[in-house]
Amino acid sequence: MSDYTIKDKVAIAGIAETAYYKRGAAPVSEFQLTLEAIIQAAADAGMDVRDIDGFASYSNDRNDPPRLAAALGSPDLSFSNMFWGGGGGGGSGAVANASAALVAGYSKYVVVYRGLAQGQFGRFGQGSQARTISGAAAYTAPYGLMSPAQSFAMRVNRFMHDHGIGQNPLKAISLASYHHAQSNPRAVMYGRPLTAEDYDNSRWIVEPFHLFDCCMENDGAAAVILTTVERARDLRQKPAILLAAAQGSDYRQAAPAHNSPDYGTSNFKTVAKRLYGMAGIDPKDVDVCQSYENFTGGVMMSLVEHGFCAPDEVEQFMTFENFQAPSGKLPLNTSGGNLAECYMHGLELITEAVRQIRGESTAQVPNVDISMVCSGPMVQPVSDLILRK
């Protein structure tokens, strides 16, 4: 086994988010939201925000580091990084990139951030409004195969067909997120519980996804500040130490027109293997998991590909009871996640993973040693991280 240079060397020292809003409801600009999250994360860490010298984001975030550094008066911008790929596949990848910059000595404090004001800008969930379309999208969009939900439902249908899986695992994932959001005052769905009956009666978006299998679309911003473990120990918060991070994509997963050879997959098979290899732990060691819910079907495949159960055990393992904090077998998406806390493209999953390490979650799992995040199933590339005490 090769040496892993970031393992145990880096920690998340500060976290913050703005208030979370319904899509289009943010009262301030996207850039202001982003600044607020970064400034509050520095305050959480107990450091001067001007000491942040590196910036990393993902999914083509519009708030670029040179503008942020200028706005904040940062004296020395030393790392300006974008993780390629859309959706939430880069959340943990941006943390991994930030960690690499810290260990390489490029930067001393790197912030990973995400800002979203979908009223000010376009939405992910809508189809193209163009009159003509070229390239790979020309083989899909003219057939009404346009949105992320539509692109991913066919992968999930194939997986469910291959393994004889029905609707219940998807329902359990959805119910767990809404359940956890009821104890989280930050959550957009706080005070709006979801029952199994509500789920069953909800309309289809695209089979096998009901309305409640799909992420929300929201406004807000979140930020996490990373530094070396040594420096983190001098700051205010208990460090959440990065045990492992991995990013990537399986063989030809981005093949055009739905031609990836392995199709019914969340695209985590090779990434999860490298993640556990770096961490030196097994799935059974994971105390709590935040798994990106663009759609519940992606979470289902992701949990399988991270080794929590075999495909033919999905129906038995993936139950509402097993996903509930504090005592379920695998407490899942304990802040409410993309479905019910806020669709901050998964950065809210990383702040929640840190809260679980600190012991400050609103759905705290007792004695968390290992806290895991899986970012962006079914997109290319995807990424993962594992935090420890």
Add this chain to the structure above:
Amino acid sequence: MTTEATTYLPAGLPQPAPAVDGLDTEFWAATRRHELVVQKCNACGGFQFGPEWVCHHCHSFDLGWQRVSGNGRIYSWERVWHPVHPALKNACPYLVVLVELPDAGNVRMPGNLLGDPLQPIIIGSAVEAVFEDHDGSETLVQWRVTDGG
């Protein structure tokens, strides 16, 4: 293969336009002739779809097009209930299928499955290509279940 007189989905959706770099000019020219073609490597004989500038099997840049039968199998499917485009407002539900082509290395093509949008879909069912002409635009490739399953 047969031709469809009307369109499965209403007008107003983005229509295909051949890529400006010429990568798929022949694919769309062929659908106008009501022929289905798949990119095939002249060096190793491997198929790929959508087309690319290099063969992913052997890295040859010498790529051509092979006419195929248009007979395929349903590899996956979905029934869409929520319109994500104004043109689809009154078109839901509709069916999208992903069809694999056994005579082209099992490459897959997405399209709509013609007929009752509420019909039960069985993965593995035999389908055939149906060419759907559009005024002033490229011809789409749709699919219909056959008895050949």
